[in-house]
Amino acid sequence: MPSNSTIDYQLLVDNLVTAILLVDHNLNIYYLNSACEALFDLSSLRAKGQPVLNILHRSNDHFKTHEALLNTLNKGQSYTRREAILSVNFKDVHVDYSVSQLQSSIQQAPLLLIELTPIDRMLKIAKEESLSQQHQVTRQLIRGVAHEIKNPLGGIRGATQLLARSLADPQYNEFTDVIISEVDRLRNLADTMLGSRQLPSYSEVNLHEPLERVRALIVNQTKNRIKITRDYDLSLPEINADRDQLIQVMLNISVNAVQAMTENKAFYQDHSPSLCLRTRIQRLVTINGVLHKSTIRIDIEDNGPGIPEELLEAIFYPLVSGRANGTGLGLSIAQNIMHQHSGMIACQSIPGKTTFSLYLPWESNHAAK
Template identity: 80%
Template structure:
């Protein structure tokens, strides 16, 4: 008879989509698997030894989590909570979780096993798919309009130049100049609306390189008035990407942050403005409907007033702007570039903390949904 293959159980547990937490008899975290690290955005190293209650209990939850956990520890009766709220990075997440006792064979060292299933993930995926479709329709519409605007502009410009020449009178030159300047402005706008016509040219990119380029551009632009903090994970692998397009994405997002800071100086009475650039590995992330085992994440975070609430949901749509002089194209173009890279941009914003997270999958690490 064939021998049974040996299974590396640690590997198995780390590849499960269910988040798993092991808790010791003092209700401190003993172990969490990769899904759990991703769910709570915390590493095993940082989490172990911490009271589990810090992760599992949202401040406004009326359920007595501590007592329920102690009860299972004592009585070995398992329990399940549905649609419980946990708070991760200021954001409420809804999970179903089951707590049961793990029999370790040692009577005085019972462990609790907590299995968590986020229910928002499914919601988020369908919301994302909807969003991508709507975004594509909106972009096509915009491109169509931009194209139609651009078509007659060449003719108007040429005719105005002819007119200026045949009039040959400085009295009218002022008016023909206005027409030409406005036509040029409109053409530039239409070009931005059309977006880049070039397909990305992919190469191996260490994302810290474009990020540093953007940082130095911002330092120059802001004359060091905004503190820039770097928190890089230098062990990140290279990704296949178009370097120049990545710079454009990072720049569009950073410039928005700088504008939000400089145009709302009254917000900074008690704290100084700052921009944080952070890089991380993100495990198990669904991007455009594909579950990736790992992706590179770049956070661009500012402590400005936040995105106005009325445009928060639609901020990636073209022509959505909260600024008097904004065209509302920066984020739409950035999201488009990231989609071409099989990546995405996510955004969370409350006054004092706005984070744009860029995700780029590792090419070799795709797994089916």
């Protein structure tokens, strides 16, 4: 057991997964650890000295937060609130939190110690892990089916060509042409279902470069009809990744966003379509059961009609599509590429705001793969 003098308490508190807030006797924020900064997307500098009620209390909340905090501060009675919804930076955060009194040796008056556990994240981790396993099984199945479809196609195509040549009456060539073009369409579909057979080729990538590439492609494709905003954190580190595969991921998601915004005529009439590309560092993200201290987050956000609720749970499955002529492979391929990079894609959608967030761990080392 190390002696007290060998423990760096600051380091310890800043590495806790639990978010911690210290509040002074005026109910102003005195300190928040790194997990708390990440939870609220709020820097210590901005938060210090702010009334904690700005975070803990919402105007429509029936719970008497102010009285409860004063009670703990003055009488030392701890309490816990479950499934509270806090509003920070215009973002709702679902948490369980416990408040207790802390007698500090430095401060004369007692402080309040608030420990917060995000429940969203726990639910999300459980859901994502089981989804990821299901996806792997489904992908194997899809690859098997695609393989079986592809096998006889070469034979059908060859035989049809022979047939076409031996037809005495050229008017029947119209029918053999239909067979050949449908066989080709099926072969392209089976190829997409099988996915890329190329092994990823990793190199140091500045993620803004593929993102800018995708932006240029979208500008070109939509002939400037869509407003594209960029909100980049230019201090992002480079990461070891397959640049071309990341372009495919970003493109599949951006194309979906463009389609959602422009194909829905009723929606398009009243809104001007807009796409936002955002990059951030996001601390403490669990991907496939591994907690990463630092990740890069890329948001691709559109103001389209949103993903229908009944589809939202299933969009990453292959062959799930909400579009009349969609194959439903874009997102499944994108998620697969992200898994190969030890990353993931998450999605949140309400009408008017759909965000696909790509998470890539940047302390991870692909040499280990």
